[in-house]
Amino acid sequence: MGIHLRRAVILTVFFFLLCGLAYPLAETALAQGIFAHQANGSLGPDGSTLIGQTWAGPQWFHGRPDPNNPMATGGSNLGPRSKTLERHVAARIKALRQLGVRPTSDLVTSSGSGVDPDISPRSAYVQIPMVARATGISQQRLRRLVASQVHPEQLGFLGAAYVNVLELNQALARLK
Amino acid sequence: MGLLWTLVVLVVAMAISWRFLGSYLVAVYDGKTSWLGFIERPLYRILRVDPKVEQSWQRYGGALIVFSGVAILVTYGMLRLQGSLPLNPQHLPGVTPALSFNTAVSFVTNTNWQNYAGGSTMSYLSQMGALAVQNFVSAAVGIAVAVALIRGFARKGSSTIGNFWVDTTRGVLYVLIPIAFLAGLVFVAQGALQTLGGPVHIHDALNGMSQTIPRGPVASQEAIKQLGTNGGGYFNANGADPFENPTGLTNLLSIVLLLAIPVALTYTFGKMVGSVRQGVAVLAAMTIIFGTWVGFTVAAEHGPNPAVAAAGLVHQPTGNMEGKETRFGDTSSALYNAASTQTSTGSVDSSADSYTPIGGFGMLSGMMLGEISPGGVGSGLYTILLFAIMAVFLGGLMVGRTPEYLGKKIQSKEVKLAALGVLVMPITVLVLTAIAVAIPAGRAGPLNKGPQGFSEILYAFTSQANNNGSAFAGLNANTAFYNITGSIAMLLGRFAIIVPVLALAGTLGSKSLVPTSTGTFRTDTPLFVGLLIGVILIVGGLTFFPGIALGPIVEQLSHGKLF
Numbered sequence: 001m002g003i004h005l006r007r008a009v010i011l012t013v014f015f016f017l018l019c020g021l022a023y024p025l026a027e028t029a030l031a032q033g034i035f036a037h038q039a040n041g042s043l044g045p046d047g048s049t050l051i052g053q054t055w056a057g058p059q060w061f062h063g064r065p066d067p068n069n070p071m072a073t074g075g076s077n078l079g080p081r082s083k084t085l086e087r088h089v090a091a092r093i094k095a096l097r098q099l100g101v102r103p104t105s106d107l108v109t110s111s112g113s114g115v116d117p118d119i120s121p122r123s124a125y126v127q128i129p130m131v132a133r134a135t136g137i138s139q140q141r142l143r144r145l146v147a148s149q150v151h152p153e154q155l156g157f158l159g160a161a162y163v164n165v166l167e168l169n170q171a172l173a174r175l176k
Numbered sequence: 177m178g179l180l181w182t183l184v185v186l187v188v189a190m191a192i193s194w195r196f197l198g199s200y201l202v203a204v205y206d207g208k209t210s211w212l213g214f215i216e217r218p219l220y221r222i223l224r225v226d227p228k229v230e231q232s233w234q235r236y237g238g239a240l241i242v243f244s245g246v247a248i249l250v251t252y253g254m255l256r257l258q259g260s261l262p263l264n265p266q267h268l269p270g271v272t273p274a275l276s277f278n279t280a281v282s283f284v285t286n287t288n289w290q291n292y293a294g295g296s297t298m299s300y301l302s303q304m305g306a307l308a309v310q311n312f313v314s315a316a317v318g319i320a321v322a323v324a325l326i327r328g329f330a331r332k333g334s335s336t337i338g339n340f341w342v343d344t345t346r347g348v349l350y351v352l353i354p355i356a357f358l359a360g361l362v363f364v365a366q367g368a369l370q371t372l373g374g375p376v377h378i379h380d381a382l383n384g385m386s387q388t389i390p391r392g393p394v395a396s397q398e399a400i401k402q403l404g405t406n407g408g409g410y411f412n413a414n415g416a417d418p419f420e421n422p423t424g425l426t427n428l429l430s431i432v433l434l435l436a437i438p439v440a441l442t443y444t445f446g447k448m449v450g451s452v453r454q455g456v457a458v459l460a461a462m463t464i465i466f467g468t469w470v471g472f473t474v475a476a477e478h479g480p481n482p483a484v485a486a487a488g489l490v491h492q493p494t495g496n497m498e499g500k501e502t503r504f505g506d507t508s509s510a511l512y513n514a515a516s517t518q519t520s521t522g523s524v525d526s527s528a529d530s531y532t533p534i535g536g537f538g539m540l541s542g543m544m545l546g547e548i549s550p551g552g553v554g555s556g557l558y559t560i561l562l563f564a565i566m567a568v569f570l571g572g573l574m575v576g577r578t579p580e581y582l583g584k585k586i587q588s589k590e591v592k593l594a595a596l597g598v599l600v601m602p603i604t605v606l607v608l609t610a611i612a613v614a615i616p617a618g619r620a621g622p623l624n625k626g627p628q629g630f631s632e633i634l635y636a637f638t639s640q641a642n643n644n645g646s647a648f649a650g651l652n653a654n655t656a657f658y659n660i661t662g663s664i665a666m667l668l669g670r671f672a673i674i675v676p677v678l679a680l681a682g683t684l685g686s687k688s689l690v691p692t693s694t695g696t697f698r699t700d701t702p703l704f705v706g707l708l709i710g711v712i713l714i715v716g717g718l719t720f721f722p723g724i725a726l727g728p729i730v731e732q733l734s735h736g737k738l739f
Contacts (some may be wrong), residue, residue, distance in 0.1 A: 001238070001242065003224075004238055004239050004242040004243070005242055005246070006224075007223045007224070007225065007239070007243075007341055008239070008242050008243040008245075008246040008247075009246055010222055010223055011219075011223060011243065011341065011344070011345070012243075012246050012247060012250055012313075014219060015309050015312065015313055015348065016250075016305055016309055018348070018349075018353070019308065019309045019311075019312040019313070019348065019353065019400075020304050020305035020306070020308060020309040021304070021305065023308075023353060023356070023357065023396060024304045024308065024393045024396040024397070026357070027357060027360045027361070027364075027370055027393070027395065027396040028370050028371065028372060028393055028396070030361065031360075031361065031364040031370035031371075031395065032370070032371065034361075034364075034365075035361075035364045035365050035370075038364055038365060038366070038367045038368070038369075038422075039364050039368075039369060039370040039371050039395070040369070040371050040373060040391070041369055041371070041376065041389055041391055041419070042367050043376065043378065043389075045381075046378075046380040046381065046382055047378040047380045047385075047387060047389075048378070048389055050367055050418035050419060050422055051387065051389055051418065051419075053380055053383060053385050053387065054383070054385060055383050056383070060382075060383065064502070068387070069387075070295075070387060070388070070389050070390060070419075071295065071296055071375075071388055071390055072293055072295075072296060072412060073293075073295070073411050073412050073413035073416070073417045074293070074412045074413045074416075074527075074649065075413070075416065075498075075499040075526070075527030075529070075530060075649070076498065076499065076527070076530065077499070077527055077529040077530065077623055077624075077648070077649045077650035078483070078498070078529070078530060078623075078624065078650070079483075079529060079530065079624040079626075079628030079631075079650070079731075079739070080481055080482050080483055080496070080498075080530065080531065080532050080533055080536075080628070080731070081482050081483055081533075081626065081627075081628065081731055081734060081737065081738050081739050082483050082624055082625075082628065082738065082739065083483075083625075083738045083739060085481075085483040085484070085487075085498065085530075086483040086484075086486045086487045086738055087487075088487075089483065089484050089487035089488075089489065090487040090488060093487060093488050093489060103488075103489055104494075105484070105489065105492045105493070105494045105495075105497040106494065106497045106502050108484065108487070108489055109481070109484060109497045109498040109499075109500075110498065110499070111416065111497075111499065111500065111501050111502070112413060112416030112499045112500055112501050112509070112524070112525065112526040112527045113413040113416040113417045113418060113501060114413060115413075115417070115418065116418075116501050116502055116503075117418060118501075118502035118503050119502055120494060120502055151503075153178055153424065154423055154424040154425050155424075155425070156181075157178045157180075157181035157182060158178070158182065158423070158424030158425055158427065158428055158508070159178075159423065159424025159427060159503050159504045159505055159508045160178075160424075160494075160502065160503060160504060160505025160507075160508070162502045162503050166380075169382060169383075170382070173382055
């Protein structure tokens with residue numbers, strides 16, 4: 001027991017130094033050297049492309065109806081037969097219809113992170129009439145804009161195709 | 177198409193891991209490789225451990241319990257005191273006692289159940305120096321126990337099963353640190369954070385919005401959380417958070433990492449007991465269950481969300497997107513969650529609570545089978561070997577012969593130990609769930625009403641007693657009741673299984689080998705694989721069917737009804 005205890009304490013200190021300090025600090029040093037932009041949060045002048053923002057008004061493309069608070073990420077956790085979820089979704093459908101947008105799955109549901117920065121390409125296309133009316137930019141130009149912003153499935157098969165809403169709106173701002 | 181190619185890549189990656197990581201593990205635990213000897217040798221001198229001297233199962237187990245106890249105390253202390261410790265740029269206060277204890281138990285038992293929101297509760301030091309350290313250590317302990325059991329099968333007339341200090345040290349040094357370091361770089365390259373720079377405030381002039389963006393050493397933790405089948409997220413959203421799991425590539429890499437060691441250990445097992453076919457048989461049983469569960473979980477999530485349909489969006493061609501990330505879509509999300517619940521990892525890249533009833537059933541029942549498909553690092557192998565002993569026992573009963581497994585006679589003592597190891601988890605889950613639904617403190621937990629609320633409670637105890645750590649996260653479990661009962665479930669699910677497993681290793685190791693004869697029931701054939709799968713499904717089904725019926729099954733059958 002005594003010898004176990006002594007060894008346990010020493011080994012715990014050793015693992016703290018190795019796995020708790022040396023490993024993450026070496027990883028940080030290397031990451032900051034090679035991939036500084038990503039390691040620091042993919043930050044640009046308008047925020048991080050990895051963290052969703054709330055876009056209000058018809059002059060911008062909207063993201064998913066998330067709280068977009070990166071300090072407290074997470075999903076709604078509402079179950080598949082939740083009345084609360086039904087109420088939320090019904091309200092989102094109504095709001096989109098009022099803006100002249102045909103609802104899609106990802107525009108009426110919240111994400112797993114609560115800060116999803118992306119929407120499906122289809123969700124971008126259905127917002128074109130709304131943005132065109134509000135900005136006066138032709139629908140044809142907006143369609144070209146969206147098409148240029150689509151990230152296809154990574155390596156052709158991983159995950160799903162998406163449009164990054166911040167990048168799309170930054171590109172839209174350059175058109176205006 | 178996407179799913180097909182993903183599966184092809186996954187199979188190739190697993191084949192490589194099985195063959196090469198598997199044989200590397202043999203070299204590591206047989207002491208045949210020593211490229212890090214310059215770190216190892218001085219450490220053993222300070223520990224006063226002679227790496228050539230082995231321990232009996234009692235001493236091995238004693239060392240494991242003392243070591244884990246110290247780990248719980250140290251982790252608890254660091255969380256309580258984090259307010260006065262360095263590397264705390266957000267000036268977070270110490271964590272409360274009940275939550276600190278639950279979290280310490282959770283990380284030491286390789287569960288990583290989290291009753292806190294990582295990014296806003298834990299300092300950099302707590303994340304790196306307390307929690308991530310246990311990600312490594314608990315994984316190495318799990319592998320050590322599996323290797324000790326393999327030695328029990330492989331040896332004859334031996335009174336020792338290995339040296340706990342050496343096995344644990346070598347697991348961290350030779351296996352976990354190198355792989356995690358490389359994988360961490362891929363995570364960063366794809367967009368995961370790796371900085372000690374503290375949170376940043378940003379202002380977007382386009383939409384006039386401001387955000388505070390938390391940051392931290394995420395990628396290094398992400399890599400070991402998957403590789404060690406731990407699963408504890410740096411942030412609350414876990415693998416759904418874009419800073420933890422930024423792209424489809426990191427999503428697939430996560431799945432590869434969490435399957436790598438459990439799959440490789442089946443090769444290690446076969447090689448060490450002298451017949452790779454024996455390992456293949458175990459892997460076949462794991463793979464058939466894994467594939468089936470992935471199949472129906474993915475299919476279920478490609479279907480519509482009933483509440484979204486009821487709200488007016490009946491046509492949902494992209495599947496159930498509530499709680500899922502756009503960049504992953506329904507298929508990659510379901511694949512990740514199905515893999516992580518069946519490996520005792522418990523990381524999630526989408527909200528488990530918002531899965532369809534059948535998708536939720538897939539995750540819940542994937543754990544209820546005992547985390548054997550392929551299960552956690554080490555724990556998956558030693559648990560399925562308990563089932564294998566049950567299977568040869570049943571086979572022996574049917575033909576009226578004393579059962580044997582890998583040349584060892586399976587007698588009353590071995591069957592009792594295996595049965596104990598198999599039954600601890602279901603008893604823990606069912607008793608604690610019954611208590612929780614019977615008293616107000618338990619019933620206060622669920623967010624959702626109706627069957628989903630019951631599922632949240634059942635899921636919580638299933639997850640903790642299986643050292644998985646995923647959650648139907650609507651449950652508010654940061655209460656005295658759930659912190660304490662959860663800790664009990666995690667401790668029993670870990671140590672009340674490890675002790676019988678080590679006892680089994682001891683008793684098997686001391687036996688002599690029985691020569692195989694024509695009457696021996698072969699355990700490397702499809703017949704045995706079928707029998708093993710049958711035993712696993714029957715034990716899981718008989719113990720958990722009533723619970724499943726009250727949760728996911730009722731929910732699935734409640735057509736047109738919302739709660």
